Amino acid sequence: MVARYERIADELRDEILTGVHPVGAQLPSEAELAERHRAARGTVRQAVAVLVAEGLVGSRQGARRIVLGNARSQSFAELHSFAQWARANGYRFEGQVIRQHRRPPSAAEAARLGPQEVLDVLRLRSLEGEPVLLERTAYAHWIAPAVEALPPECESVTEALYDSAGLVFAYGEHLIDAVSAGAQDARLLGVRRGSPLLRQRRATTTYEGRPVECSDDRYRAGSVAFSIRNSLGANSLVRRAGDLHFGA
Amino acid sequence: MVARYERIADELRDEILTGVHPVGAQLPSEAELAERHRAARGTVRQAVAVLVAEGLVGSRQGARRIVLGNARSQSFAELHSFAQWARANGYRFEGQVIRQHRRPPSAAEAARLGPQEVLDVLRLRSLEGEPVLLERTAYAHWIAPAVEALPPECESVTEALYDSAGLVFAYGEHLIDAVSAGAQDARLLGVRRGSPLLRQRRATTTYEGRPVECSDDRYRAGSVAFSIRNSLGANSLVRRAGDLHFGA
DNA sequence: TAAGGGAACTTGTACAAACAAGCGAGCCCT
DNA sequence: AGGGCTCGCTTGTTTGTACAAGTTCCCTTA
Missing domain, CATH: 1.10.10.10 (Winged helix-like DNA-binding domain superfamily/Winged helix DNA-binding domain)
Incomplete structure (x- = not known):
């Protein structure tokens, strides 16, 4: 209804x-x-x-x-899930787990996900045949088994976790900035070291506010952009100081 | 009230x-x-x-x-105006016009601002004494005189235009991605050529939907980040394909 | 002709009422 | 002990009404 x-x-x-x-x-x-x-x-x-x-x-x-405009704005799911975004726009895409292991959380991760071990997953995704996105995701301890059960070439993690564990990503916080490619970034994305990447750090929770994952996603420059429309009345995207001078 | x-x-x-x-x-x-x-x-x-x-x-x-969170989210004005954002957060900042001249609009600008000549302004802004942001702005023909009347070291263009011309920036569309620094970017921002920059392209209009400006703002990596909170219900930030494969 | 004052229209705010739909806890039964 | 069910609570949807506040445009007036 x-x-x-x-x-x-x-x-x-x-x-x-x-x-x-x-x-x-x-x-x-x-x-x-x-x-x-x-x-x-x-x-x-x-x-x-x-x-x-x-x-x-x-x-x-x-x-x-x-x-004001005539461009369709996409859903939360499409912002959150690479696969759902790519599919909704008719792009050819793949995904591949490069490495996956459990480890103790970093300080920042512990603050969000809790003190237990996290599942660290390194995933490479490609669009139209070219590598475009490198995801470094830390999954909370309680969801780790469900993630480990997924096949390594799983297309959409979001959908797979919904099917297998009934997990719904409901709320997200995103931090977007630019970084230069490190050695691993460069090798996997096929760019030169030091070349620009668009970084999206995110933390997501379930409906109940239970933390699910923290992720550091890096896009090859030119492959995707983020778009927002706002007005004097209401907007949710805000600029924040980075850590150049302010140690955050 | x-x-x-x-x-x-x-x-x-x-x-x-x-x-x-x-x-x-x-x-x-x-x-x-x-x-x-x-x-x-x-x-x-x-x-x-x-x-x-x-x-x-x-x-x-x-x-x-x-x-879900306890971080204050800032206003449209702070997203739109560097000065208002910096001031609200207690940062020391400056601004300086590097170059300013009228020229015919590019195709993209003509589509947004109209066929008349635009006022092209190159502005360098610094935060805590360091150059951080390079703005390349094209102002619509009708507002150009008011912009030309501003002093070159004007702190807040948004506020100055409100005071002098009663202009209110009411709606904006923003496109955020990463690019590498060109020769001019590098020289003015004090970074190496090819180093990563966070780019925010924006187009703004008045309350009536009248286009005011198109801008290409480039932030030094690490100086600022954009933050967004969203939920399954509603969000306005969306991912878009860049022009790597798709010629947009 | 230009400025000023309305009048009509349009969106914003607030209240009240009723029902629908989903969640969670406690209860009952097996 | 465990599973299923019901009931109360809470949020979501819809209608109706009234007034406030801002815009637009026309008409009057100086």
């Missing part, structure tokens, strides 16, 4: 994406949309709130809402 | 940040919060929705809400 406001949001998003409401144009008023869909104004407001949160629509008191 | 739900949100956020509700703990139920603040349930829902959007709180049907 899909909620009413979601169906209205889907329909509106579709109209934006197909150009019925081009970029810069005004959206119908809430009253108009409410009548068209035979819904209460509150329901319509929830629907457009979805589009505002996606950055497709701009909204301010007193003025009609306007269309 | 601050909205009721915002005051409730502020109070709740404060309780989370000060540890009254530690990470992993349950938040009071909506009914409880409603009674405590003598507000309707809907108003309380609006308040917690703010915190959910900030990534501080996780929410799912049937279960009590839980605290």
Whole structure:
């Protein structure tokens, strides 16, 4: 059962994406949309709130809402899972475990995942036949057995863990910066040592807030970019000081 | 006049940040919060929705809400304006225009800003005395005079343009990736040619959706990172294919 | 002609009520 | 002891109403 406001949001998003409401144009008023869909104004407001949160629509008191963009914004899953993102965009991709072993957690990992041993996995992923992403992931102790049971060439770890252990990645925190390729990075990604990599460090938890993994993912420069739309009202991406001068 | 739900949100956020509700703990139920603040349930829902959007709180049907994090998330302005971000975080910073001239727009710029001449500004910014950020910004024709009127060592362009022209940057689209430093980048930022830079390309518009600027900002590696919190429900940061194989 | 003052429209905030849906704990039965 | 079930609690969805606040545009007035 899909909620009413979601169906209205889907329909509106579709109209934006197909150009019925081009970029810069005004959206119908809430009253108009409410009548068209035979819904209460509150329901319509929830629907457009979805589009505002996606950055497709701009909204301010007193003025009609306007269309800001017409690019589909992807889901949490696609941000979180390389495989789901690549599949949703129709890319050819592979994955391969290079190394996998248990070890004591680092200080930073212990703070997030707890003091028990973590499962350290080094995974190389390729897009359109070329190596693109190197993942260094530390899995929490309690999920380690399920990860070890996966085949080394497993396409989507996220989906496999859901199927085998019922695990759902629900919340994530991501830190994005640029680093230069180390010796191992360079060898596995097929770039020169010192060449730029886009790094995404992330920590994810289950619905209950239980920590699942910490990861250091490094993308070959030029292979992927992260995109965000924001507005004065609300945004969640923030700039943070790195550790150049500030020792964090 | 601050909205009721915002005051409730502020109070709740404060309780989370000060540890009254530690990470992993349950938040009071909506009914409880409603009674405590003598507000309707809907108003309380609006308040917690703010915190959910900030990534501080996780929410799912049937279960009590839980605290996910306790780091303050910054505002749109701080993401958009280097000066406002640096000031809010108590850093020492400077800015200096290196070069400034009018020129015809590139194809990409013309698509966003229109066919008229743009004002191209090259600006170097430093943090704690070290050069950290190189901004290459193209301002739309209509705002160019106001930008040219600014002093070359202007600290905050965003604020100066608000004061002088009443300009408000309201919506932005950002694309984040890693590139290697070119000759000019290297010289001005004081790094070796080819060393990694974190690049943020952005396009911003006014409230009315009128394009203001396109910019290519390059941060020295290690100086800043971008941070995002997201959840299965909603997120706006997405991964995008770069132009390595896909010619975008 | 230009400035000023509304009036109509549109979005934002707040309240109240009802039902749906999911979670968790405790209870009962085997 | 363990498994299954029910019941109460909690969050999600929807409707309706009322007023506040900001925008837009037209019309009046100087």
